[in-house]
Amino acid sequence: MDKTLEKVLGRWLKQQKSACGAYLNLTVLFGVLTGFALVAQAYLLATMLHGLIIENQPREAFTGEFIALIGVIVLRSALAYGRERISFKAGMLLRSRIRQTVLDKLVELGPVFIKGRPAGSWASIVLEQVEDLHDFYAKYLPQMMLAGFIPLTILAVVFPINWAAGIILLATAPLIPLFMILVGMGAADANRKNFGALSRLSGHFMDRLRGLGTLRLFHAGEREQKAIESASEEFRSRTIAVLRMAFLSSAVLEFFAAVSIAVLAVYFGFSFLDHLDFGHYGAGMTLFIGLFVLILAPEFYQPLRDMGTHYHAKAQAIGAAEALMDLLNHQGDEADDAPCVPFTSETPLSIKLQGAEVLSPDGQVLLGPITAEVIGGEQLAIVGPSGAGKTSLLNMLLGFLSYRGSVLINGTELSSLDRESYRYHLAWLGQEPQLFHGTIGDNVAMGKEMSDEAIYKLLDDARIGDFVRAQPLGLSHPIGEQSAGVSVGQAQRLCLARALGQSAKLFVLDEPTASLDSHSEAAVMQALIDARKGATSVLVTHRLDALIDMDKIWVLDGGKLVQQGDYHTLMAEPGLFSDLCHRQEEA
Incomplete structure (x- = not known):
């Protein structure tokens, strides 16, 4: 991926973090408190072990420290739990906000723009790609801040007691992010290609699924099966490439963290054997210093390792952000600075x-x-x-x-x-009636507060009131997916009833009687003739x-x-x- 584009996408992602509200800052705060708790835990452990092993003090002398240690462990557990819950809430708010923004943008761009791409590709954007933003905000961004704060805190307590250990930590720390960046350079591009393959597969599969009956009639099932197999194989290979990147980066980070801790352990081992005599400011090397630093060493590298683990979340988010940013920045037929005149008309x-x-x-x-x-x-x-x-x-x-x-x-x-x-002021009726999962009453009212009498009046005007009254549930008669539960002609007349409820000044009719039998066509046309009185109408018909x-x-x-x-x-x-x-x- 072009570096300039990657930077643009990264800035766009960070601009969206305001949707997380205060939860993102709370996640960082809990991480900071966890850092202080782990320093306290290391201090208590080193103090007790030094006193018990070197100074031969009785166990009863450390009752207070032991109780404090139990309290710190419980506190760290509570902070970790709270951090996970809060970070999930932050990601959830972000996903909800982005998904709503995407849906609002699609409504703004309209059906012509939407039909320019397969339905499956839109499902991929609204569902999968928005979901893939979660870890970037819930884990990667907070970890970026903690990866700097916690190691600096540990260095601040290590340098005053042993400058050599502090130098070792400081010198080896950059190795992890350095190799993380080197390994992850191609991760964003791999994720972007993976999302493209998923979008193509989703669109291809959805369109073929919807046209399954037609494919069977024309004996084209085997050919389309091969096409879906080819798209699936492309998606599989790109997914494996992304997983390969993730596993490689994790292995590299673990390796360098282990090597860095081993160097520190070797330094303290030779110091205790009197082969090395530097770093302790002349005060001598004690078990407390060695244990305290060695207990903190894994915690020093852990935030950097976590950042590396979550680095693929950044690559994943950048891959998802490209399609989202292109969609949200797409200009419709109105310029941003175009005047917007409220429209009213009684005629x-x-x-x-x-x-x-x-x-x-x-x-x-x-x-x-x-x-x-x-x-x-x-x-x-x-x-x-x-x-x-x-x-x-x-x-x-x-x-x-x-x-x-x-x-x-x-x-x-x-x-x-x-x-x-x-x-x-418009009423629209197309050649493909669209009813939604719900009841007849819900489909006619479309969210408006309407009495049963008002709904039946619209149904009577659309010449379908008698059919609804004949149903045992009346207005509560269920409508399934794809207008299941009614015929095409009945669905068209229900859509007409919905259009009549708009009190429109302009009727826009696109082949409203297409695919109807002669009886349904006559009923719909007569209802339209009555409805268009006192309104302008534009009718497309053959x-x-x-x-x-x-x-x-x-x-x-x-x-x-x-x-x-x-x-x-x-x-x-x-x-x-x-x-x-x-x-x-x-x-």
Whole structure:
């Protein structure tokens, strides 16, 4: 990974730590108190052993020290437990905050942007990659601070009693972080590639799982099985590479910590054998000094070793942060400094396009330029062959695609409107009804406080009230995943009831009767005709015989507006619309 990019990602990660609140500082505080406790523990142990072994004092003389030692051990255990709990809380708050930010960003960018990548890859970002930030904040960042404080504390108590031991500790300490950095240089890049492989595998597997029926019909199961096997093998190899890095770094750190402690032990051993006579300020080498320093030596290197152990958490977090930062920094169709005008309207919305070009998320022109107008209260139909740009135009009106030129809503530029207040006046019904796990009442109300009578009124308007009343549980009739529990036509009418509850001034309808039988189609269309009274509507449809009563029809072809007018006008003139109508009649 490029070092500049790695630094940028590291800064971004540290900027997010405010989400941990005070818990991150509490984690460090408990670690500091643990450092003081271990110094006290080493002092008490060395004092008792020196008195018992060298000075031959009775055990009863150290009752106070023994009780204090038990208290220090209990205190260290309590501090360690509290530190783990608090660090977990810090990581949990961070994950919750980042995940909510990611979901808010996806809502802001809209369905067009989301559909640009497989559903599995989004699941990987929202779930796995956010989870992989936990150890960076819960363990690595606190350990970074403790890796400096605890060794300095131990040096501060060792140097006054033996400068040679202090020099050995001070000289060998940099070996651990040095080799940790050398071994871990490629860890972030390995994790980044691993996340990319996981994202591809998740997206590939999710899409094939959703299209399993189609794959069986076309006898493509074996081919897709091989593709999934190849993606799985790539993910396996990259995961092994990450684990190899982690195990190698741990082994190197353990080796150098053991060597450093061995050097210290050799120094004290030769000193006690009178082969070495320096470092004790002329006061002589005592068992207390040797035990005190040797007991502290593993604790001196432990924070550095822990930092090395958690270093892979940093590499893991940097690998995850790349996709997260790219997503959260992605600019939608609104600039950060764009004006935001609250939108209100008591009348049907008017739409005026002047040289408008609809743009894809990457800036390519999908449709236009178009110059046309819809007066408030008019019923507009948009028709044309597949790929003409009909859905792109709807997504632009919904605020999910950017545009060039001018799009005026009630005389105000669409790009300057506050999206939330603008969409409050919209009702949308697509060709794929989307119901959520819950009850019929929950799906119609969508979080609003609505009485049963009000919900039944909407259901009656959508021509599905009788079906709901016939169910034993009524409004509490359960809806499963993927609209399980109702037919496609019933699901479409339930979605229509939900749309009718918006009291909208603009209905945006994208093939609302697609995949419906003739009975369901007639019921939905009649309900829409009644609902659109007193509101503007924009309807995309391929059923041209149902457009006789529409006020205006726009005919799109190849991203251009090639015809516009009412049904009779367009039928009377040669062009694409009359050709489409004749083809449909002959079919």
